[in-house]
Amino acid sequence: MDATILSFDPGLSFSGWTYSRADDTAFTVLDFGMLTPNKSVGHKEYREQVGTYGVRVVTLCLLRDMVRELMNRFHPTYVVSEAAFFNPGRPGAYEALVHWIMTVSFVLRDDYAMKLYTIPPTLAKKTVSGTGKSGKVDVASAVLGNPEIRFMNKPALEDLTEHEGDSMAIGYSLWKLYLHPKPKGK
Numbered sequence: 001m002d003a004t005i006l007s008f009d010p011g012l013s014f015s016g017w018t019y020s021r022a023d024d025t026a027f028t029v030l031d032f033g034m035l036t037p038n039k040s041v042g043h044k045e046y047r048e049q050v051g052t053y054g055v056r057v058v059t060l061c062l063l064r065d066m067v068r069e070l071m072n073r074f075h076p077t078y079v080v081s082e083a084a085f086f087n088p089g090r091p092g093a094y095e096a097l098v099h100w101i102m103t104v105s106f107v108l109r110d111d112y113a114m115k116l117y118t119i120p121p122t123l124a125k126k127t128v129s130g131t132g133k134s135g136k137v138d139v140a141s142a143v144l145g146n147p148e149i150r151f152m153n154k155p156a157l158e159d160l161t162e163h164e165g166d167s168m169a170i171g172y173s174l175w176k177l178y179l180h181p182k183p184k185g186k
Contacts, residue, residue, distance in 0.1 A: 034161060
């Protein structure tokens with residue numbers, strides 16, 4: 001098995017992404033970064049569009065373009081995102097997550113004939129750190145300390161954001177749970 005994975009920790013303000021290579025023995029992080037479509041909406045060039053269509057629609061259009069840029073740059077075998085979840089402390093965030101996931105799903109279907117895989121956040125946390133209740137800092141520490149996860153650009157890890165760490169955990173979870181060969185007899 002040799003595959004490349006583009007993984008996301010979704011969000012309209014901050015969305016972490018990771019591009020990785022997965023084979024039978026390791027998950028290797030090749031590149032990672034942040035998408036911030038919500039920041040771009042405040043630029044003067046989008047003022048009229050925001051007035052006509054609203055911030056959410058323009059933000060999702062920018063997200064669509066950003067995802068296309070990543071797809072055209074990397075040409076991944078798989079694309080995976082954290083699944084939408086409801087947080088009672090931030091009930092409005094659920095709608096934004098659903099919009100994010102649907103926007104990316106449509107881009108992948110329409111432009112690349114690909115499916116967006118989703119992984120529940122508690123499953124990704126459990127897979128990378130051993131517990132589904134880990135916080136973002138714990139997840140980032142677990143990613144950095146996992147011997148199955150290799151990094152091509154170690155100096156860049158000094159500025160790793162929690163969203164980038166979560167996107168690495170999402171990609172690792174796809175590999176570990178669904179793509180990684182299981183040892184014989186298990």
